[in-house]
Amino acid sequence: MTERPAISPTRQEDFPEWYQQVIAAADLAENSEVRGCMIIKPWGYAIWERMQRELDRRIKAAGHRNAYFPLFIPLSFLEKEAEHVEGFAKECAVVTHHRLEATEGRLVPGAPLAEPLVVRPTSETIIGAAFARWIQSYRDLPLRINQWANVVRWELRPRLFLRTSEFLWQEGHTAHQTAAEAEAEALRMLRLYEGFLREMLALPAIAGEKTPGERFPGAVRTLTLEALVQDRKAIQAGTSHFLGQNFARANGITFLSPEGMREHVWTTSWGVSTRLVGTLIMAHSDDNGLVLPPRVAPCQIVLLPLIRREEERTAIEEACARLAAELAERSYAGEPLRVEIDARPSAGGAKNWEWVKKGVPLRVEIGPREVAAGTLSIGRRDRPPRERLSQSVRQFVAEVEGILTQMQEGYWDRAVAFQKSHTRRIASREEFLEFFTPRDAERPEIHGGFAEIPWSGDAALEEKIREEQKVTIRCIPLDQEPAPGTCPFSGKPGKYRVLFGKAY
Amino acid sequence: MTERPAISPTRQEDFPEWYQQVIAAADLAENSEVRGCMIIKPWGYAIWERMQRELDRRIKAAGHRNAYFPLFIPLSFLEKEAEHVEGFAKECAVVTHHRLEATEGRLVPGAPLAEPLVVRPTSETIIGAAFARWIQSYRDLPLRINQWANVVRWELRPRLFLRTSEFLWQEGHTAHQTAAEAEAEALRMLRLYEGFLREMLALPAIAGEKTPGERFPGAVRTLTLEALVQDRKAIQAGTSHFLGQNFARANGITFLSPEGMREHVWTTSWGVSTRLVGTLIMAHSDDNGLVLPPRVAPCQIVLLPLIRREEERTAIEEACARLAAELAERSYAGEPLRVEIDARPSAGGAKNWEWVKKGVPLRVEIGPREVAAGTLSIGRRDRPPRERLSQSVRQFVAEVEGILTQMQEGYWDRAVAFQKSHTRRIASREEFLEFFTPRDAERPEIHGGFAEIPWSGDAALEEKIREEQKVTIRCIPLDQEPAPGTCPFSGKPGKYRVLFGKAY
């Protein structure tokens, strides 16, 4: 007997709608009344907090200190750097008044500002102004600062987590004595993100460099991590910029060198955002809802007491409490296990499905039969939802760390296999077109992936392909083999191999 | 020989200027180019992070879950609740455009919004709109949500940490079936804050209720924690509101009761902010700079290697590393000790003073003499800055937890004694005036405190005193003795005792 899965439509039927339904079923987030601004609900926020806590730990261990800079940026700051002006002449929230006045029960803006303020879309300019005050001598370098903050980039076509007008992120900003040191820092932070994605989110991503047309406004080099999700589109999962001396010149950030010369510093910036929650959903979830790798799951094990008759209650509740206490003493990946008891009065089946859809790695049912036999009925999120494993309490407690390790590795292996099987080396223009063309143009099926081709570095050609095929160079992978071969579009010798893909 | 202390002016000489200088000397924060918006520098932010982490733990343990709501609030939301309209017809940041356009290297606002958006001054209205969707039945209650966020209330006379246009805070929002349950929740959270202030910040505060004129716009009852700082002024250190059904009616938040009736919920809100950092500074710091109670100190012990000759380096550095490793295995107040080694090449004396001014509880110097003798030279922040205690390494490691406990308790005892000695029961109008009048009107010395008087509850009289004396009722303390006596202003029988004070 085949059953309808919990999420309708399925990934194959309609991937974008499946994504919305997974978010709704797991109660992760919803749209607010303010266009493009989402509400991150407790379960979604708990996932972000898990990411945040672990990233914060890693960033601090790498020598960066947290600080907080203003939400508002004077317009004149964005005008200081020429490319930045062009880059940020876009969808921004602009504050023009600083008072509300009440007239007949209505509120109207009053007190216009002499200079409008922009709600930060990113903080290079305002942090640069602070760096100019803080840095005097080479002894003040390197300066390594990180900020956790909300930023706003007005979205005309918003999408929960992936594209929202307001989003949460961390942005790192560093200043260095030499170009080489700053470049190394930008790369080091990209690798830090790569390790975080791999170890916490079980997410393989290609580390690479953006082509000039895709760089951050004002950057000399933009590094990126590109993940392939289940509809075979690419998502940028993290980014790190070598900014050269552009922002240093714009903001007058100089230092006295050991030789007594006044020089401009070299800066970097790098960030990841709540977009990662969307990436996580698209990478791992299935037709029964959210799938959470154990390391990022806010709750790793949910205990479900199955009480059908009142006289069973005490024994079952005691068994649950005992198990929770035993599990709380054990750890996985260096942290105490995160265990919850779901004691709500609703029916066992409904509760069980709820936790399947929320992606909790292990569901443990304890009813009268289990209490009598001293066993547990265990459901794993990486197995079919009705499959149960029966284990003694003792065996489960002894093996739980191993089970979670196996699940985390299983998700990683599956994601790596997916990425591999949908990355194709392409040698001809025809093959490229075929790779990115769905068979059914009306209702395009999931198709494409990463197309790896030798590339001669021609910007006009890149733009032409982008316009005609809606396919872009996701990155020039950092790990390159020698002898890239011939570019199938220009016929010229390739400088390197690039990855093309359709992108979020 | 008496020396000038590290901070000039001293508290007695000029308290407001001393406050600024303590912040500068400890490198906590600075003003930004945006009026009223501060930059929280790494040491200041680390203190906030300590507060945040501990409060977050306590709030979660109390059954609340974190979520995140939009930064922007449509004007119409603020208009829904009549008192709120009046209450928030004030200094707010108003977003009127959602685009920047570049013309000749300048940026100008484009794309006006159909309805202006306010940058949240607080989130009752937007969270209320979400609660209206989330709450259907009594089974959805109580609903307990907390948010960590930035909020904006435009300040015309800003002051670092105490009054800034943008500040960071947590705001809790809950919904309940009954008035009694909501009132109990508001009180429970006030008591949670009170315990946090006592245990973490060593800060005694009076728990009380605001008079109607000082309530939050739309609240039925506003509870407050009032701390007395060293210039004998009061600072509100936390607040908790019972909102009745005001916001429930304004937002249509209803539930189906167990009896099948549709009813409005009863709500609460409560918050503390980065203002607490300012309160902490004013409560404990001295003329040598910041003083941090050990539980809130980002670093509790700093190790200062004193290397005068290169041949001493290896032995001293090894001794520091060994001590740091030993200390890292010990804990205080349930957390591993927070230890740093300051290995910068600058002179020992300068570094030592820097950490005095930063308020680190223990400074441990290790030079050639200490290495030879197996001893440590220890400076405590609660003793004169030049005083040193010599202990063997073994003794210090064994006793460090006790020393920190003693310091934390010492700060608490000192603050309690201060509050007691500057709280006066006042029986006559003359005594009241004398209490709040400085001897030197031109350069007012530190004077006043909490004046406790029987109060008949007369709002007009309260307003008159506020205008004439610049003194306000800080709160009606929750812990009241019976028989308050006669109000010295009206001659009427007091309903309760109130605390008057000058306030930040």
Ligand SMILES: [Zn+2]
């Ligand atoms: Zn730029």
Ligand SMILES: [Zn+2]
């Ligand atoms: Zn109101």
